[in-house]
Amino acid sequence: MRTLLIIGFVWPEPKSSAAGSRMMQLIQFFLDQNYKIIFATTTSKTSNAFDLNSLGIEEKRIELNDSSFDRYVGQLMPNVVLFDRFLTEEQFGWRVTEACPTAIRILDTEDLHFLRKGRQQAYKEGRTFKESDLYNDTAKREIASIYRCDLSLIISEYEMELLQEKFKITPAILHYLPFLLEGNFTNGILPAYEERQHFVTVGTFLHEPNYQAVLLLKNQIWPLIRKKLPQTELHIYGAYSSQKVEQLNKEKEGFIIKGYVDDLPSVMQTYRVCLAYLPFGAGLKGKLIDAMINGVPCAMNDISAEGMFGDLEPNGNIENDPFIFSEQAISLYETEEIWESNQQKGFDILRKRFQKEAHEKELLNHLNKLEQALGVHRQKNFLGALLQHHTLQSSKYMGKWIEEKNKITKENS
Template structure:
């Protein structure tokens, strides 16, 4: 009998729009390889960019928040594993899963640590240096509670693993390091990529709804791009991303070569034609999908330390990691003009992907941990008293708030 997986999504996966969407597709593919029967359920409306999961044999289910219909739905499917794609999803549906399917393994995919991203963003707004007072915010209280209530949590970055263990004293047996899971890049694939002489222009890409991405575009527009154009007066910066609003589109400026291109139908085609990728993120968390896209397509990057965090380990980056705007511009011009350095940095990128994010290095360990935890689930939960305590609290507060909301809806 096939094992069953229920994924409860805050949103439907959009692999062409965000790193989070790509990450979810990687997880789905991994569970399919292990022959899990999978249902993906979400209360969110689908956008035009959502991937049609039925194309790969995944059942798609619409569910309602604060509605007992979910109880019947989850109990009838009776999953072996339930995966929540963000802590907010676990807050909403976790107690119902625990009530209806107490023996199901509950996994949280954190995507990135929201509390870290929100804390860094607030420190940036305040013009202050990020420290623990910004890390221990209201998001961290909710996020850590969700990690404790789940049996395993998937952490995408080694940096975030360290933060959870050192700053939050999180028990290591609740955490599982699982970064991007990518296919090996072969020499044959590399040979098919455009040479440096056949590329032109700078590029940056990212979902515009994601505040770190929008902020980096402003940073480029107001500070960095003018410095680059002083040295390269004919260069262009092509800016791609999903959900470009009016405030994004109004940054478009033909005369200065600052071009808002909007949604990229094929990110690989866009990236492979470009010469240098710029990623001047000033706050954020997790791993950056734009850097993976750049490395896959042999496009060296100039990035801030926030953008580079967790990506390279002990390996050389696929470009330059600098934070001062004048150094970002200086190294961007250097990469653009020096083909020898460009090729060296490109080579580093292929090495990083193949050594650090090869899915074959993680697949067996991931499922060994899952199946071991399932076999010893009672003992695993008994050692997590904090999780039991928080589960008890959740069943007394969130549960009855949800039931109250459901009754209010009936009155209307």
């Protein structure tokens, strides 16, 4: 039986975030291939964390800058190590390379952090995002991590194109893998147009783009919609609502913070239109997937829609101007024929772009090729070998220095 070690940035919370759903989809893929799976992380378990033991997955607490991990992974000798975001590869990648050099190293980027950071910086400075914003320090770290790994999973076609065209990364170390969904995706027994009411938006408040999106909705977009539809409300769902989020709740204005919901599908199916207006971000937006699954057409801006639809028509309107965005959202809400057409487009998108069978088959083929010719694959990725060499020389000794410092601190305390 093959063994997979996942080094998690956080515990997976599929009911809280798209990242949590993504991790569970990857876990299910490897379970279906009969892997023994260990999920290891430095973080504390949360109340929203998925019970991995229920799937027969071993949970392991690991320490930063501690050689106990070297001994552990050396004894485990996993066939595959999956790093959850580049930060875990930075912390543990060199240790994996030393202790089990034949293990296939996979990076799940989730989304490109440097792309989101560049856009966030431009938004913070009140200016238009430009290409030079891409070349930030996070890009240097994240792309170095991509090169050091044997394969990086990229969730968005837009980000695949960006990495290959702007940064000239060879396709051999990249693999497009969007959300992996299963189902027929039809309106089935979903509530009809006349059975639904109000607007909805979703997103964990730990993710800064979601909080900024709520501010934009409250200050620029919702007043325009509410003026035309005074009886409607906008309900905002998301885990980890804070005081600064709660104070945005204005029931008299129909702007209502609902917070965490345990059963999002049953709740989302009661709404008519999803508003997704993100000022910055990256990757694929889980809120759009949730909306399409539950038959909710969307009003979106470019950032929200990025990488989602390919050559297919979107399940709603894509518009950046707040006034036009609001007008289109109102039309989508009020016109049953337009609403039903866009609901159907959403189902078509899910079936044609996110059905897991085809994507999983391609990933399995890629992994099989890596397993059969890992040495040749690494020889061709010379830049990755070069970065790995220098990382071992720098991060290794920095990590050991921190470990010794921590030992002295403990002894003196």
